[in-house]
Amino acid sequence: MIDGFSQSFVQTNGVRLSVHRAGKGAPLILLHGYPQNHACWSRVAPALAAQFDVIIPDLRGYGDSDAPVDDAEHTTYSKRTMARDIAGLMDALGIGRAHILGHDRGGRVAYRFALDHPDRLRRLGIIEIVPTGTFWAAWDAKLAMKAYHWTFLAQPVPLPEKLIAADPVGYIDWTLRSWTLEKSLDVFPKHALEAYRAQARDPARIHAMCADYRAGATIDRAIDEADMEARRKITAPLMYLWAERGFPAHSGDAAGHWRDWAEQVQDRSCVSGHFAMEEAPEDVIATFLPFFKAG
Template sequence: MSGIDGFVQSRVACTGVTLSVHRGGAGPALILLHGYPQNHMAWHLVAPRLAQRFDVIIPDLRGYGDSDAPADDAGHSVYSKREMARDIVGLMDAFDLPRAHVLGHDRGARVAYRLALDHPQRVARLGIIEIVPTAEFWRAWDRELALKAYHWTFLAQPAPLPEMLINADGPAYIDRTLASWSRKGDLTAFAPTALASYRAQAADPARVAAMCADYRAGAGIDRDLDEADRAAGRKIAAPLHFIWAEAGFPARNGDPLAIWRSWADQVSGDCIRGCGHFAMEEAPDAVLDQMLPHFLA
């Protein structure tokens, strides 16, 4: 996979899995967590500027990029956001970081808020891009959202159906996904090196299986964990800043900022205009304008 300018790649043994990690800069630790169908390269436009103020750490989530892709289990706990959050705790332990800021997009944002719920002492400030909590997203489904977010049910189908269909031409499937979720409806927002890394990932059957397992967890255990937290009254303690795209998925959930205010004690946020789902590549300046003040506070 491609690297990020000014960052050094290493492989770090965590709790039962080894993650590929890019690290650069100096200052307070800031962990960036990518989403589907991407990897660390989702951050390549914003990470160098964040590294001017922070020690920026960018892992590939398990199953993505150059990280290990363990086989799934029957209950899909291997790719639960709880397990992925444990990976990040293991990464922090390996780097001797008692606490860090965490910023996540898409699936990485689901790992980020699960980390804040399960390990509140490890998260200083939290940034969320382009999601609402998993249980809330499922609850909001209607015809329009189901058609737009069809991948939630398609990828969650029992193996090997989605894997078989995607593996027929994984790069083409990912191209369509990236284009259809961007504001312009094409691939112009994605740098050639980033796009090549996403396509290479989609051409690897092990990565395709992991991405499907990620969504199988989202349809089961991740949703159940959210519902249990809501029932118990648990909330995110870390100050949370949430941004969503005018043409993204949370915008279809009515008032997404109000949703997050029911999940966290301190919430701020704003909508990014003229942007699709892939905010860090479609509108990197807007992401930095929103997130830098939050993490520097």
């Protein structure tokens, strides 16, 4: 699905992850967000693979990876559990340390990995999020309307699953379109758009996506708040890219939020909606390729 990349499957932390890989050099792991999968990296991964060993897993619950049923405490889809998936993936591939770049939910897995596995991380890239606890604390009426899915998807089983099941592709198309700068699906490569629609047709994956957000409203937020109280910080160099029309831009000082969480922060902005890798791939490459090469 991504030019030059091959697919394999890796068993780790109780799940089988689908993994796409290409290139040579220092390992660079790319983590996608909601409601996407590995295909969101199609326009930037080949350029990164010219310099790095690029590894793109589908997070648990997404793409071709396993989608286990959630548990009552939502640990199954907590970012701590997903970060353990990535640590286990590195173990399976014989990788000691890697760069990690994450977008959206993948960004949340990436910074949780940075906090929980600091010795396994070289440099950290984050696209288009602020930390989970920080984002919840920033909510006002305007942000609540824009980010309504945070509360909708986090409702108890099976309410959001049943409502989305009435028209899963329509719901995903609405979500994707509404978060772009141009309010158009044309920004997505055709093969990627179909991959997002295909996983939306699978009730197990819709359940997984809801579970991802249930974790965000409960256990992920609690872990973040405990880390903030303990004054834990990300020690790896962090590069942050945020879209001028995306979610973090509505949360206050987006880059400043990361400086509360990390010791070394650089930031850039781009003219884009939420899906920077597909809407502004040149900006993503220009931001992160030199950053990771410097590491």
